[in-house]
Amino acid sequence: MTEVIRTERKSAVLTPSSLACLARVPTVNLTAGCAHECRYCYGRGYRSHPGQGKVTFYTNLLAKLREELPRKRKKPATVYFSPSSDPFQPVPEVLEMAYEVFRFLLESEIGVAFVTKGRIPHRHCKLLAAHAPRVQGRIGMITLDSSITAAFEPGAATPEDRLSQAAELISSGVSIEARLDPILPGVTDGEDCLEPLCAALARVGVRRIAASVLFLRPAVVGSLRRHMKDKRMLKRMLDCFAGAEPLAIHAARSRVSALPAKSRLEIMGRLQSIAHRHGLEVLICACKNPDISTGSCHISGRWLAAVPGNSQSRLFQP
Template structure:
């Protein structure tokens, strides 16, 4: 992976107006992500670097500190959500250094943070989080325990074993951890035996709640899948979406959802198996605008005032 260090010119904290992160400040350490998930829609953004290249905002901690401490700041920053278009726990040490300094700056000011990761969280972060565990909300992205799944769909992300290890270590520090089973790949990761294996393992690790969502296509993602998946797997996936129209989902004007009956059956399968293991299941409202679903849990409901605007669907995470 080629890391290019750049200075960020625009403010590092941006305010999201939609979806689960309504009124929450968001922050990305890099543009691009070394994990290179084949379904990542952030890879299709106009300013995304080419595959194999990541742009690190090297001045981010300093800019963040200035923004937080600015006497001109009108809206207090209570909580910051990381990783709306990247992953803070990519393996490169420089990325982790910048992540560490940014998270440290927030926690030392009593500001909470949440992140969704498919990476491995190193020990020094756990030591940092253990100082204020009540201010950290972690979500681990994990769809399958099979190496064959990771090799195809998330080729550079941490292994399932490393993610489970991260989950356990985070819980041991007192941090609240949830698992996001997203994106479920139809006919690939929604078979009963695979669901059972995943949910049983999660329950044994002490997980109590999971959030589900199926893969959701955008034109750029479809092309990535065509380029990067073996033809057999691509054709099977493509066939799931073939009869689906491109529709508006949140801010994306061209998105395709897995057909609703297929999603409903899949979610029911998850719910039935989850019940056996005492797991609470939520269906992500951002990516299921056409059915009864839940606001993605980032644990902010109790900390932030309820949104005043009408709930609007939006895909906020690139996975």
């Protein structure tokens, strides 16, 4: 059961992210902390994280956004949800806020890009479908094996739920890609895991996936050690980091412990050949892999530039 700490937000709602891919897109966190409680969540190391089993919920977020947006010199083309939480957490007031904030932005002709590992309620799917040209979603998946997701992502939606909502959104015209992030070394990086996952994603109509291999920070290692019951599985994964190298990723003040470039290239090569068999394109983001990629994961979507006076033109490349 998640403890919800209700508070008024003092700082601006639309905030820049330190991640290079999001540098030009305003981002929104509906909460600090996330009820999905992924054991590997990078957000656990942030100063604003309220601690295990808790989320800080900003009760005045919509009201502040309504005040803030008209004061902007330039209306944003799109807003990204969320750099360090998930808009579709299983907390009723967070889901209600997500609905109202998405509706406000979409009715203001502002695009919405999101990444989720949550279950998107039917009402929210209908809203997204009604504004499909202005919505770009990314569904986070690490495996089809529900025993692994239960161990690593105890509060998130089941893999079946994530796939079926991807299918539903794609069939209603919403652009949906997948994020295989993080791939867990020694746990989900083998052909036995990647093959059925790619096959399932292709079956529901996904055509593009962005992928990144887990990297470690002290808070992530601490969380894994505290919460993972299957110590053999954890050891197998952490042993893969024996030759880990410090890596400066493209985010402010961010230095992480990453698998050596050779190991990440091997995993990505395996994923790419499996994905290609299923007609999936794989994107490896330079933000998290500056030593092996120059590409982008397009986490905030692919939008064409807005043409002044034409409300139909909506795409620009952030």
